Amino acid sequence: MTEPRRAPENPTMEMTSNKEILRRIEYTGDMLLNMGPQHPSTHGVINFLVQTDGEVMKRAIPEVGYLHRSIEKIGEKCTYNGFMPYTDRVDYIAAMFANQGWAMAVERLLGVEVPKRAEYCRVIACELNRISSHLISVGTMAMDVGAVTPFPYALREREFINDLLEELCGARLTYNYLRIGGVAFDLPEGYADKVITFVDHFEKILVEFNRLITNNEIFVQRLAGLAPIPREMAIDYCLVGPNLRASGVHFDVRKDLPYSIYPALQFEVPVGRGERGALGDAWDRFSVRVEEMRQSCRILRQCIAQIPKGETMAKVPRKIKFTEGLEAYSRIESARGDMQYYVVAGGGENAYRVKVRTGSFTAMGIIDHLSRGLMIADLVALIASLDVVAPEIDR
């Protein structure tokens, strides 16, 4: 009772379809494994076609798209303000950054200057979100290589941040906190004390966390020297954020293309040094994230100390309209690296084209290359160390 399949529009597509790949692999006599789409250690719905000879992989081909929700198409259908809740769904673990990227892109089109207090609110929210996102990342990475204990430890701390963000904007995951031209709510009363209390507590926990897992000899031996990404390769494949910095590239959008109030803040950019194994190995990627959490704590302390009084929303027209073809590009440092929005304005109240470039998408592109010659168990560690989030790949 199956309908006859329509002929594909493009003949080249048939030639290189997934089935064709499977057939080619079958000819070689190697074993073919489907890892995913529902697999606990792929961090979401991703499929890996793994071609193996025993325990050693010849190749792992990532198949993505299971979570494609056509967010870019939705961006063309709704107004500039109306798209803000959808950006939360680009990366649900670090939704605040997706908010900020969109807000900054439209603010560039508008030429609006955001009030200082709103900028501080944004940075406080974003850095809290960065810590919570990195906690998920390092926790699940430890769990994926077999250490279950650190995961609940990381999630316990994340709960405090969830509570803080809930108090700020009413949501624990998809915040929809930022607005074009400012933020939705000012900091609640007594919020500064709560953030400082959390940071005091968390900095102690980080020391404990390092003792428990980062410098744990078993953990280090498991990850040191695993799937190192050399500097040139990381740039060529366009890795961003912690993955790029682990390979020794000193680049952070907050420092090098400063936006918001980051020029006024003191912090360091942690870079991988290959202390335990090769430069840019899985352990470097792990330790860079842990160090980034400490830097976020520093930023939070400074923000709380410096935050001025004033407005939290700029004067923004109720109906945002641009001339057709006007375009803007925004780059921000998300938890998963350089997140970029490319917006082309339409004639009316909608955007003509929205393109979201995310860190996970390019990070997935490198797995095919890196997986050659790795053990199957190392693939799990590799995926975890790149910190890919499935909805961010597919959008």
Place this chain on the structure above:
Amino acid sequence: MTPEEIQQSLAAKFGDAVGPLQPANKDPWIEVKPAALREVCAHLKTDPQLRFDCLMNLSAVDWPKQNQIHVVYHLYSYAQRHAFILKVKLDRASPTVASLEPVWKSADWLEREQFDLLGVTFEGHPDLRRIMLPDDWVGNPLRKDYAEQPQYHQISTTRESPLDGFIRLDEMKKRAAAKQEEEKAKAAPPPAPPPTSAATATGAEAPAPKKELPQ
């Protein structure tokens, strides 16, 4: 280097293949002829002054009015810390351009995405196949004239809005009222030539005139 300097150095080397800088927008960009794209990009990557070692973003924009598809390349140089934007304008009927995968590896997946969603063919790409959508999906969703198929493998691609029920209750009342009116009109004797009394009586009993409910 500033975008002006980059454009001047490119124009000096490639002549007409490189267009003038378009500073009217927020980010200045230049147009490159499709035939010269690979050469220009290889030069951008290897020239010691330019050294664009990373292709950050690749997007395509469909312009049915101009019958064109624009492919936009956002480049960045980690060595020199400068950025630049190239645009290639392609014919909408058969958008084909050389693949940049041999120049920058990140173009591999970025080009596959645009091939999938906008149907731009990148010649020389080693593995050009759909990435987000299934292999047998029909059409390229980010084209402006895209029409979704009603079914995919006998799965409907549309669904009723859950709010339809609320509208229907109103609609039902409206219809019932209309039906009553109709029946009354039928039951009533045909209006006599001087319709003064009968018409006014039915007019008073009839419900308010039909209003289009906002849906």
